[in-house]
Amino acid sequence: EPNQQPISQKDATSHPTQKKKKEKLSSLCKTPPQLIRSRTGKDFYRGLFLGEGGFARCFQVKDDAGQIYAAKTVAKASLRSEKTKTKLLAEIKIHKSLKHQNIVDFVDCFEDDTNIYILLEICSNQSLMEMMRKRKRLTEPEVRYFIVQILGAVDYMHSRRVIHRDLKLGNIFLDVNMNIKIGDFGLAALLASDSDRKKTICGTPNYIAPEILFDKEKGHSYEVDIWSVGIIMYAMIFGKPPFQSKDVNTIYKRIKHLDYQFPVDMSCSDDAKDLIQILLSSQPEKRPSLNDIIKHPFFRGQFPYDLSSECINRVPKFP
Ligand code: ADP
Secondary structure, three states: OOOOOOEOHHHHHOOHHHOOOOOOHHHHOOOOOOEEEOOOOOEEEEEEEEEEOOOOEEEEEEEOOOOEEEEEEEEHHHHOOHHHHHHHHHHHHHHHOOOOOOEOOEEEEEEOOOEEEEEEEOOOOOEHHHHHHHHOOOOHHHHHHHHHHHHHHHHHHHHOOEEOOOOOHHHEEEOOOOOEEEOOOOOOEEOOOOOOOEOOOOEOHHHOOHHHHHOOOOOEOOHHHHHHHHHHHHHHHHOOOOOOOOOHHHHHHHHHOOOOOOOOOOOOOHHHHHHHHHHOOOOHHHOOOHHHHHOOHHHHOOOOOOOOHHHHOOOOOOO
């Protein structure tokens, strides 16, 4: 699945295919010391490297009590521009304000001389992206199990007037018990009121809602997250997102014309197809509300009580 990186306004309006190879800001982030001393006096011991994104590197850390966290580490050297600083502060402010069992818990935030550390709940089973790489496709009971938890988190965010705007397999983490934990609030927006609208072009090409690209005047709102849930559900069932193409302009064209098919050689229930179809409504106001989605017949099918982490590698057998 190429084109996983989120786009900024500039990338989207200029020539996305000719995007210059920018130096990743995360490369400025040096490995933190083995003993991280926060300015508040609490010490943390650095452990395994967990992964890196656009401007952060993530490490496992342990506190004195032996409690393990994920520390998202941002080099202060990468925060020279006011814009980057403002963005990081916005991400912290929004993430800090959210507390839900299906959202990565924001634990603390501190700094030393070189880095800023965001301490997060550890998600030891990685993200749905890694799981999909191994499994290719999920069974419908698994999809039901995951989508219900994703919807729970989205419902909560929307009730707090937060739009995530970058929901995708790689931002949906799994804890040790295979519970969904939505993370990365780097593109999230806090609305001033429910009628407020956002105009910044952002998202990740495969998951981006049509109104973000083609209705710039009018702006977008909560419905963009519902669209992304439709993309995620399609990707879980068929192993790739519906508008997947080699180049970004083709993806955008296909989104504009709602040009996707259900593969005929893969089994999928009519209920699942129907739900995907209504989630992927071109017009945002035609998309179902979270309340409507949960009442859809798709969710009346087999529902696992819990999932074992073995299903990351193997198709589970349900009784
Ligand atoms: P960025 O905002 O720079 O894109 P991310 O939030 O995507 O950074 O984090 C970078 C990587 O760190 C992720 O791809 C993932 O591998 C890992 N990671 C992030 N948060 C956690 C977490 N809570 N638990 C475990 N690993 C995490």
